[in-house]
Amino acid sequence: MGQDPAAGRQGGHAGTNLFGLTPAEIEELFLASGHARFHARQLAQWMYRRRAGNFESMTDLSRSLRAELSTRFRIARPEVVQRHDSPGGEAAKYLFELEDGRRIESVLLRNKQRHTICISSQAGCALACTFCATGRIGLLRDLTPGEIAGQIAEIGPVLPLEAPAFNIVFMGMGEPLDNYDNVLKAIRLLADPESFNISTRRITVSTSGFVPQIRMLAGEGLHVGLAISLNATTDRLRSELMPINRRYPIRTLVEAARHYAERTGRRVTIEYVLLAGLNDSPEDAARLAKIARSLPAKVNLLRFNPFEGAPYSSPVPEAIDAFARLLLPSAPAVTVRQSRGEDIMAACGQLVAGQPMRPLRRRGADIA
Ligand code: SF4
Numbered sequence: 001m002g003q004d005p006a007a008g009r010q011g012g013h014a015g016t017n018l019f020g021l022t023p024a025e026i027e028e029l030f031l032a033s034g035h036a037r038f039h040a041r042q043l044a045q046w047m048y049r050r051r052a053g054n055f056e057s058m059t060d061l062s063r064s065l066r067a068e069l070s071t072r073f074r075i076a077r078p079e080v081v082q083r084h085d086s087p088g089g090e091a092a093k094y095l096f097e098l099e100d101g102r103r104i105e106s107v108l109l110r111n112k113q114r115h116t117i118c119i120s121s122q123a124g125c126a127l128a129c130t131f132c133a134t135g136r137i138g139l140l141r142d143l144t145p146g147e148i149a150g151q152i153a154e155i156g157p158v159l160p161l162e163a164p165a166f167n168i169v170f171m172g173m174g175e176p177l178d179n180y181d182n183v184l185k186a187i188r189l190l191a192d193p194e195s196f197n198i199s200t201r202r203i204t205v206s207t208s209g210f211v212p213q214i215r216m217l218a219g220e221g222l223h224v225g226l227a228i229s230l231n232a233t234t235d236r237l238r239s240e241l242m243p244i245n246r247r248y249p250i251r252t253l254v255e256a257a258r259h260y261a262e263r264t265g266r267r268v269t270i271e272y273v274l275l276a277g278l279n280d281s282p283e284d285a286a287r288l289a290k291i292a293r294s295l296p297a298k299v300n301l302l303r304f305n306p307f308e309g310a311p312y313s314s315p316v317p318e319a320i321d322a323f324a325r326l327l328l329p330s331a332p333a334v335t336v337r338q339s340r341g342e343d344i345m346a347a348c349g350q351l352v353a354g355q356p357m358r359p360l361r362r363r364g365a366d367i368a
Contacts, residue, residue: 003116015071015072016072016324017073017074018074019074019077020077020147020186021335022192023048026040026043030043039061041194046058048153048196049197052075052155052222053077055075066190076153080095081096081097081098081152084111089110090109091343093105093107094107094108095345096151098123102140103353104120104122104151104173109126114165115167116167117163117169118169118171119143119168119169119172120148120150120151120351121170121174122139122142122143123139123140123141124174125138125173125174125178125325127244128243129229129241129349130240130312133308133349133352134352136173138358143182145182148182149190149196155298162276165187166202167202167204171204172351173353176205176207177207177217180188183205183231184217184222187200187203187205187224189216192316202223203224204224205217206228206229207228208229209242210244211248211252214253214256215260218263225265226266226268226269227268227269228253231271232250257270257297266295266345266364267298269300270292270295270299270300272288272300273302274301274303274304274306274320275313275314276315278316280319280323282326289326296332297333298333299331299334299335301327301335303335303337307349308357
């Protein structure tokens with residue numbers, strides 16, 4: 001290793017942060033400083049599989065080695081400063097503080113079939129989708145691989161990580177493909193058999209439509225799931241809801257999604273947030289079905305989750321059912337995702353981690 005990949009990442013803290021380094025990188029660090037290879041493996045197992053937060057608890061390392069390690073290295077991962085549980089217990093929202101004081105949120109969703117951990121890839125988000133509270137914060141900074149994987153290390157202990165009904169989705173704060181290198185490294189760390197050992201088939205990356213990065217991801221050999229956040233069937237409306245559409249319009253996004261499905265053999269998920277009176281007409285349903293049929297895809301319909309100052313509302317449940325019924329005969333697969341966590345502001349598009357939101361601007365005018 002020419003350069004220490006963790007050194008200096010967080011200024012003002014003594015020692016290199018080992019959390020976020022791959023087992024191979026830790027091994028290189030250890031070998032370079034005269035430590036045995038197998039000690040590096042032991043340490044990685046403690047940190048990632050057993051989620052030890054300090055060297056003292058690594059009891060199969062000698063006392064003198066633990067003392068030496070704590071003078072040269074540190075284990076720093078996001079710290080849970082608050083946890084909110086929904087009254088029914090189906091959702092828990094975690095507020096994390098990072099070493100520089102920035103705050104992010106992650107959500108654990110539970111139901112009988114499956115647990116899902118929804119993690120953040122950035123503090124805030126630059127993309128300013130108008131139906132999303134996170135977009136109203138702006139981008140504060142990218143998360144490091146350790147800060148991304150650290151969310152799993154903190155939330156994971158409440159779950160059996162080996163249980164088959166367990167998924168990780170990049171649908172928290174931020175656009176994961178706008179922080180491509182760090183997200184990719186975090187996925188590789190989560191999947192590493194010497195580390196968390198989580199199958200990439202349980203991991204889904206959800207994007208607002210970073211077309212070049214979708215194509216790059218298709219070639220990484222990772223086979224993670226891909227979800228595209230579509231939300232409109234015309235470029236006019238999509239550009240209004242999601243400014244990224246001006247750079248990568250629907251046609252190029254769908255082509256990239258098709259390429260991804262072909263390269264990975266995985267069906268893409270089309271996420272579609274229903275906004276009353278805007279994108280829920282029978283014509284929208286027909287266009288959405290056509291897009292879904294052109295891909296190996298399933299459609300996931302979501303209710304809009306309101307937040308302070310949001311200029312939209314969700315269709316009533318009957319209207320959502322009617323929209324799904326219009327899609328069903330001609331779209332390949334349709335699910336209506338039950339919104340969970342809305343009562344604790346933990347649902348999709350509601351995460352702000354206590355940061356102030358900017359007023360919403362649309363077509364040059366304040367509408368918040
Ligand atoms: Fe960012 Fe996703 Fe929110 Fe859009 S929907 S502003 S990409 S976090």
